[in-house]
Amino acid sequence: MFELAQQSLQILYYGVSQPPSTSRKPSSCNASKGENSAESIPVDLIIEILLKLPLASIASCRCVSKLWDSTIRLPHFTESILARSKLLFACKRDGNMCFFSSSQPQNPDENSSPIAADYQSSFNFCGDGRKLSRPVHGLIILKYYKKETKERVMEICNPSSGQSLTLPKVKTVRVDVCSFFGYDPVDKKFKVLSMTKLRSRGDKRTTEHHQVLTLGGTRKLSWRMIECSLPHYPLSDGICINGVLYYKAEVYRFQSRFQCRYGIICFYIRSEKFKFIEKQLLPSKLLNYMGKLAILKWDDDFKMVIRSNSLELCVLEDRKKHEWSTRTFVLPALWNDVVADVTLDIVGVTRGGEIVFSPLHSSDLLFLIYYNPERSTLTKVDIQGMDAFKHCIVHTFLDHVM
Known part of the structure; x- marks a missing residue:
């Protein structure tokens, strides 16, 4: 096995x-060097x-x-x-998680032509409460709950190839387990971080049984217990950037055990160490901005960005010194006309600096909105080829590696 x-x-x-072949011989002109x-x-x-x-x-x-x-x-x-990086769409229907991909539009504020989404693969999960991790180096973790066996299942999936692998069960008697997915570019290993959520007296929330599963190498796939010196409770999904896994959390390591601070947990994939950066978060979303962690915040508490007049982008410039740069963007007056009454999700930031939004639920037509903060322009790009998934929840991801 x-x-x-x-x-x-x-x-x-x-x-x-496929990893590059090592069987080639260097050319004679280069070998002489x-x-x-x-x-x-x-x-x-x-x-x-x-x-x-x-x-x-x-x-x-x-x-x-x-x-x-x-x-x-x-x-x-x-x-x-550019060709290897795609838009990835995931949507659930009839017990399947289906994936589509499309090319990422170049210069969308200059060309708003529709783009076609091609079917990639589907995975049957036969359960409830399905959750997706963000794509990490081409792979995704699909989590769901089997009612028949009362088991929580995690599968690592490759949407491009349709291959999947069921991960070993987390070592815990608790039911409420949260997991994060990351990649270490130095050792070239994928790792899954899992922990058990707890709620104790005084309404304090924390986690225990912190475990790591390493994917790759020669060892058997099994969970290892690790130490966590930061009593904390996760508040968001994770995002992995350059070997560091980030997620929002409330932390209890201060004067009173029943008082918490809000901020971001940094989990270093290679060393498996936890660090904490205190930061005001809500309402906000963690993003990858040009290879750096960024927080996109808005000025009211609606579910997703739709009625806001401005956005605040905070970029973590120095992780060790906790130094941030902050920019505020005032949305164009036609924002509400473009988005109408659609509930939007924040997808991410392109390499060109555009902030991308998508409908949380697909209607008659799936589309993306590209906001260029430098030019203060809004561009609506229609996505074609997903008519069978009207009115389903659609998860959209940027820069998926095929």
């Missing part, structure tokens, strides 16, 4: 993104390697050598980066 699980995991991830030189690697293999890396790592690789810098600047390399 162990070998089968490891083989399934490799197929799950590498079935779509020495096997340890960056130039000893053929250009086509350099491109193949770079395309496997996160965007932030690709930017850092420009410092490796002049050859790598010039390679990254090649027009067809940029096109390859």
Whole structure:
């Protein structure tokens, strides 16, 4: 079973993104510069390697050598980066979680042409309370509850290939378990962080039984207990950026056990250590802004951004010093005319800096709204090809790696 699980995991991830072959020999002209030189690697293999890396790592690789810098600047390399990154749509129907993908529109405020969504895969979960993690390096965790067996199930899924792997049960007698999904770009390992939610006297909420499951490597897939020195209670889904998992939480480590502070938990995937950044959060959403953690806040307490007059974007510039930069954007006057009475979800921020919104429920037509804060423009882009999922809840994700 162990070998089968490891083989399934490799197929799950590498079935779509095969690691570059190491059997090639460097060309004679490059080999003469020495096997340890960056130039000893053929250009086509350099491109193949770079395309496997996160965007932030690709930017850092420009410092490796002049050859790598010039390679990254090649027009067809940029096109390859854009081609590998897609919009991903997930929606539930008849006990299945179905996935669609489409290309990400370029310069949407200049071109609002409709884009077509193509069917990718579906996963049957035969249960209730299904939840999705945000995509992490091409993979998603699907969580649901089986009424028949009263079990909570977690499956790691590859929407592009349709492959999935059921994870071992979390070691706990409690029912209320929350889990987060992350990736360590240094060791190239996926990890799942799980903890049991508790509510004690004085209405204090906290967690226990902090556990980690490492995906990859040669060890058997099993949960390991880890220490957590920060009594806290998660308040949001997680977002993984450059090897750090972030989620909103209330923390109890201060003068009174029954007083809490609100902020962000930073879980370092590689070291498995917890840190806390105090920050006013509500109402807000955690986003990836150009490879940095960002908080998008609005000025009233509606469910999603729809009636607000302004947005505040706080970007974590220095994680160790807890330094933030803050910008406030006043929405255009035609905002309410464009969104009408639709309840919107905040999808994320594009590489070009546009803030993207989508309807929480699909109506007659699914669409995205791109807000360019620099130009103060709004663009509505229609999504075609998902007519069968009208009036379903649709989850939209940016920059999904195919």
